[in-house]
Amino acid sequence: MSPLRESVFRLLLWCFLGTQCVLGMELPTVAVVIDRYLESQGGANALNDLRSLKVVGEITIESQGLEFEVSQQVVAPDKSFTEQDFPGLGLIREVLNGERGWEWHPITGERPLEAHEIEDKTQETDLQRDLRLFELYETIELGEPEVIEGIETTQLVFTDFKGKTEQWFFKANGDLLQKIHTVSSGPDSVFESTDRFYDFQEIGRFRYPSRIKFINPSYVAELKITSCDINLEIDPAVFELPVLILE
Amino acid sequence: MIKISKNALQNGVFLRQMFRKFKLNVHKLVLGVTLVSLQLVPLEGYLSRGEAFEQSFDIVWTTVQESYWDSSFGGLDWMAIREQYRPKVAKAKNRRELSILLQSMLNELELSHFNIVSSSSQSLDKFPRGGYSGITLKYVDGQAYVVRIAPDSAAAEAGIAVGWRLKSIHRRSVKRLVTPFRRSVLPEKRKQFHIDMYLNEVIQGGVNKRLRSDWYPPQKRALKTYMVPRYDARELSGSVGLVPSQRIEYEECYDENDVLYIRFNFFVPSLMDTIRESIIGARGRARGIIIDLRSNVGGLAIMASGITGLLVDEKTTLGKLFLRNGYISYQGYPQRERYSGPVAILIDSGSVSTSEMLAAGLQEAGRVRVFGQTSLGESLPSLFKRLPSGDLFQFAVGDYLTPEGFRIEKQGVIPDQLIAPSKEDLEAGVDVTLQQAKSWILNGENILDESA
Structure with a gap:
């Protein structure tokens, strides 16, 4: 479909199917919210073109006097290298090579990642994940609208096949993602987090938040991305597992 | 290739899903930074009364209200506590009185790691500090x-x-x-x-x-x-966030029977390489290791995981930190180079936080035998806030339970072998706890000898 025809199709879709009447309020359908969300990020074609990325950011946990750098390199669909320089500890590294994962930690030493950790890491490397939301979640439903720091938002509630839910909040008219509330769980943790997205900017086809706050009941961590390269050639050597782990 | 220029940021879709596991790692580290008991000094500094006092009170009360892990406050009516203490703020004449008031309110929780910590400038005395007499x-x-x-x-x-x-x-x-x-x-x-x-x-x-x-x-x-x-x-650790630099002591020696003795006073990252070297160096040499955690005030919780990994043959859970919504476990992952011989841990009433976590976790796992006195029972992960009054507010955000569900807070770690040194022992310079630990290692009463 040509870009023009695609735009016309979307316009018609929104006009005729894009709203539903709930208690007198007009709300968009789930499909339209997600469609707008994808569009707000550059559209399906742009997302499909993504093959790799390299991100560098700074984390500040002001209340605890902590500030450090974090970086992540990803090659879709299943390779990643993450590095964080935690104050006083040094570099913590995690690698996923497409099959196996590995962590090197200055305090706890080196170890292979466990299956559930590899699953988490693999999700991070799935750059086209948002194009398959309807496959990845059993249900996606409209939730209660919410006003977040003065911004009216539309809420979608995602429920996966294990019954876990996530709440995503989109700006009511712009569809930019404002907030996500998740409860991650694994064999060793249950962890609640609210991620709040701020200061959207545009570069080329992309719109992106320049700040993200990771909020939990104990503290707030703020991530500022300082650089990002997309579809960069990433040296495959960074994903190589150490010999000791392979043994 | 699409290259976004300097200061450009990532598309939201990636940011949403990236750093997924990283967030948990950070959480584990941040909460684990402050498993430590800091020196508390009753305040003597004086500030004028005013809004700073009221703001300080509100921050302390609200922080507990929002982050206390048990939303029922263990049956305590936290709202009523506010009503009881808030009117008293106006009567506080100086920072010392405010501090006492806030500390009294926090004491209602009857838990450790809820403290008003003075800055060093408000010490009890004017004695010189910063040296090391030994x-x-x-x-x-x-x-x-x-x-x-x-x-x-x-x-x-x-x-x-x-x-x-x-x-x-x-x-x-x-x-x-x-x-x-x-x-x-x-x-x-x-x-x-x-x-x-x-x-x-x-x-x-x-x-x-x-x-x-x-x-x-x-x-x-x-x-x-x-x-x-x-x-x-070299005797000072680096600071980690708001946790200030600490004077560190590390002692390692072999006795005439090739028992390795390791003692340190603080779980600081800068000691990890030294500890690792000591434990790995004991392989094939030491008949046993004694880790002396007496008067150890805790520190970075993940160091307990690191030390555990040097002593165990399989993934070993040291316990869980229960938070307002969820929990985090701390584990030790077996390292390729590890010590498999008998290990004794010494504790006393000055063993706190991470010391207790390590001793209790390895004790329950059956990996060590613990000697000494029951530990203090202060093992809550905590964070800090700077108050408008100038003081630091330390507040616990979770509860620590051993793998078998034993709560360390208030109860402490109970040694396998309880030993209370007498005044006579202390005057004679006899370390009965150390003696008994050595005896256990050398007499082969332990079940770990074969792996040594």
Whole structure:
């Protein structure tokens, strides 16, 4: 479909199917919210073109006097290298090579990642994940609208096949993602987090938040991305597992 | 290739899903930074009354309201507590009174790691600090005894010996030195712990400043000594966030029976390589290892995981931190180079936080035998906030339970072999706890010998 025809199709879709009447309020359908969300990020074609990325950011946990750098390199669909320089500890590294994962930690030493950790890491490397939301979640439903720091938002509630839910909040008219509330769980943790997205900017086809706050009941961590390269050639050597782990 | 220029940011879709596991790692580290008991000093600084006091009160109360892990507050009516204490803020004449008021309110929770921590400028005294004399004191039944003298230290040069009883520092008697703690609003159980910490801080003296101390050597008349404590940057840890730099001690030695003794006072990252080297070096050499965590005030929780990984053959869980919504486990992952022989851990009433986590976790896993006295029972992960009044507010955000569900807070770690040193032992300079641990290792009463 040509870009023009695609735009016309979307316009018609929104006009005729894009709203539903709930208690007198007009709300968009789930499909339209997600469609707008994808569009707000550059559209399906742009997302499909993504093959790799390299991100560098700074984390500040002001209340605890902590500030450090974090970086992540990803090659879709299943390779990643993450590095964080935690104050006083040094570099913590995690690698996923497409099959196996590995962590090197200055305090706890080196170890292979466990299956559930590899699953988490693999999700991070799935750059086209948002194009398959309807496959990845059993249900996606409209939730209660919410006003977040003065911004009216539309809420979608995602429920996966294990019954876990996530709440995503989109700006009511712009569809930019404002907030996500998740409860991650694994064999060793249950962890609640609210991620709040701020200061959207545009570069080329992309719109992106320049700040993200990771909020939990104990503290707030703020991530500022300082650089990002997309579809960069990433040296495959960074994903190589150490010999000791392979043994 | 699409390249987004400098300062450009990532598309939201990636940011949403990236750093997924990273967030958990950070959480584990941040919460684990402050499994430590800091020195508390009753405040003497004075500030004018005003909004700063009210704001400080509101921050303290609200923080607990929002982050306390048990939303029922263990049956305590936290709203009623506010109503009870809030009107008293206006009556606080100075920062000391405000601090006492806030600490009293926090004491209603009857838990550790809810503290108002003064800045160093409001010390109890004007004694010089920052030096290192090499003395370790233990306060027992109203008396302070020397339990350790560091080799080649100023104290060793001054002839001070293990078993001596402290009379005074800078002509101020022990009784007078500890009076503010005795009268403080600290829960009774914590007083002795903080007295120990305070005396051990003051006895280190100032760098290149003459320190007078008076002593009662066993069966001898009182003796006055002078020493000049030194400064050694290697003895200081780096600060981690708001947790300030700490004086660190590390001791490692083999006895005549090839039992390795390791002692350190603080779980700081800068010690990890040294500890790792000591434990790995014991492979094929040591008949057993004794890890002395007496008077160890805790520190970075993940260090307990690191040490565990050097001692276990399989993934070992040390316990869970229960938070307002969820929990995090701390594990040790077996390292390729690890020690499999018998290990004894020594604890006492000054063993706190991460010390307790390590001792309890390995004890439950059946990997170590624990000797000594029941630990203090303060093992809550905590964070800090700076208050408008100028003080630091330390607040716990979770509860720590061992893998079998035993709550360390208030109860402490109960040793497998309870040993309470007597005054006679202390005066004679006999470390009965250490002796019994060695005996256990050497007599083959342990079930771990075969793997040594």
